[in-house]
Amino acid sequence: xxxxxxxxxxxxxxxxxxSTLRCNFSDSVNNLxxxxxxxxxxxxxxxxxxxxxxxxxxxxxxxxxxxxxxxxYISSSQTTDSxxxxxxxxxxxxxxxxxxxxxxxxxxxxx
Amino acid sequence: xxxxxxxxxxLIKTRGQQVTLSCSPISGHRSVSWYQQTPGQGLQFLFEYxxxxxxxxxxxxxxxxxxxxxxxxxxxNVSTLELGDSALYLCASSLGTDSQFFGPGxxxxxx
Numbered sequence: 001x002x003x004x005x006x007x008x009x010x011x012x013x014x015x016x017x018x019s020t021l022r023c024n025f026s027d028s029v030n031n032l033x034x035x036x037x038x039x040x041x042x043x044x045x046x047x048x049x050x051x052x053x054x055x056x057x058x059x060x061x062x063x064x065x066x067x068x069x070x071x072x073y074i075s076s077s078q079t080t081d082s083x084x085x086x087x088x089x090x091x092x093x094x095x096x097x098x099x100x101x102x103x104x105x106x107x108x109x110x111x
Numbered sequence: 112x113x114x115x116x117x118x119x120x121x122l123i124k125t126r127g128q129q130v131t132l133s134c135s136p137i138s139g140h141r142s143v144s145w146y147q148q149t150p151g152q153g154l155q156f157l158f159e160y161x162x163x164x165x166x167x168x169x170x171x172x173x174x175x176x177x178x179x180x181x182x183x184x185x186x187x188n189v190s191t192l193e194l195g196d197s198a199l200y201l202c203a204s205s206l207g208t209d210s211q212f213f214g215p216g217x218x219x220x221x222x
Contacts, residue, residue, distance in 0.1 A: 033210060041148075041199050043213040086154070090208060096166030097208055098144070101154040 002027045002091055006102035013077050013109050021072040021105045023087035031090035032063055033099070034072050036083050043086065046072070077109045112137055115204050115214035123220045129190040132217045136183050136204030142166075143185040144211065145177060148199040157200075160185050161207075189219075197221045 003026040013019055023032070034046040047054050047061040049070065054061055058077075063070040074081055084106050088099040116135045124130050136143050145157040156169040160179035177187040183204075189196055197220050203211040 031208060035213070040215065041201075041218065042215045043201065043203075045210060045212060048210040088154075090211075092208065093167055096159045096161065098156040098159065098167055098169065099146070099154075099203070099211060100156070103153055 002029070002089060002100055004087060004089055004100050004102040006085075006087060006105050008105060009103065010106045011108070013107070015077060015079060015109055015111050017077050017109075018073070018075045019077060019107070021074070021085055021087075021107075023070040023072070023102055025068050025070075025089050028065065028068070029089040030092070032070055033088050033090075034061055034070070035086045035088065036081075037086065037104070038083055046085075074107075077107075079109050079111055082107055082109045112139075115202060115212055117200075117202050117214040117217050119217060120215060121218050121220075123222060124192050125222050126192055126194060128192050129188065130192060130219060131186055131188045132200055132202075132219075134185045134187075134202030134204075134214060136185070136202075137212055140204035140206055140212075141183050142205045142207055143179055143183065144203045144205075145185070145187050146201045146203065147171075148201060148216075149195075149197070154201070157187065192221045194221050 005024045035043040049063045051065045060073045084104040088101040142161045144159040159167040179185045201216045202214045205211045
């Protein structure tokens with residue numbers, strides 16, 4: 001099946017720094033999402049971005065589908081950005097579909 | 112619109128018992144998927160329901176089952192609980208093959 005790899009696995013930043021998280025996938029996809037898992041475990045939607053670039057405040061994402069990667073940019077990081085960031089691709093199957101997740105990037109932003 | 116809701120939020124059971132978790136999707140969403148998150152295995156797909164039919168199933172034993180009702184609410188059941196079933200169970204809803212939106216999760220502890 002499709003493989004989803006995220007890097008780096010861990011990232012420690014000082015407040016105000018910028019960062020780039022990467023997601024590589026092993027096959028072409030029609031659907032890619034980025035999530036932030038909050039301390040209580042809920043996955044918060046950041047972007048639905050099968051291709052192109054989107055921005056939402058200090059966050060932006062770019063997916064280059066032909067080269068099978070996506071990037072999540074966090075600018076001027078804040079302590080509330082801490083948590084685990086996941087990318088996930090939707091795999092259509094014979095019947096239905098499923099999200100396949102990467103291992104996540106654990107981000108810690110220190111004050 | 113109200114988000115995805117899951118009940119209960121926390122649950123403690125003992126080995127051999129069974130448990131039922133509930134998920135109410137976003138209004139108008141007919142697809143509900145379930146995922147299990149553990150520290151060792153990450154986020155893994157359990158099953159997907161659409162219009163009361165199971166469309167897709169992950170690689171989990173038959174002790175894991177689910178169903179969907181006519182109002183799109185879904186339940187999952189785990190019978191004969193094992194210690195390894197301790198996990199965060201996440202439910203997601205979507206319109207189809209676009210963005211999936213997750214609930215807050217149910218944290219199950221098996222003693």
